[in-house]
Amino acid sequence: MAVPRSKTSKAVTKRRQTINMKLTAxxxxxxxxxxxxxxxxHVCPKCGFYRGRQVITPETKG
Structure with a gap:
C-alpha cells in the first residue's frame, strides 16, 4: 500500500482544490x-415568452 513520504502542505492542497472550483458563466x-x-x-423576464408562448405577464416598472 502506498504511503506518502511527507505531509502535503496546506498551500499545495488548496491549490489543487481550487482548480476544480472555477465558476463558469x-x-x-x-x-x-x-x-x-x-x-x-428560462422564461424571458422582459417579454414573458418561453418557447414561443406567453407564460407570464411581465411587470412594468412605473
Missing part, C-alpha cells in the same frame, strides 16, 4: 420574441 441565448439575452430553458 451561464450560457445565454437570444429570445425568439424580443431578442433579449436570457439563460437557456
Amino acid at each position: 451561464p450560457q445565454l441565448v437570444e429570445c425568439n420574441n424580443c431578442g433579449n439575452l436570457v439563460q437557456s430553458h
Whole structure:
C-alpha cells in the first residue's frame, strides 16, 4: 500500500482544490420574441415568452 513520504502542505492542497472550483458563466441565448439575452430553458423576464408562448405577464416598472 502506498504511503506518502511527507505531509502535503496546506498551500499545495488548496491549490489543487481550487482548480476544480472555477465558476463558469451561464450560457445565454437570444429570445425568439424580443431578442433579449436570457439563460437557456428560462422564461424571458422582459417579454414573458418561453418557447414561443406567453407564460407570464411581465411587470412594468412605473
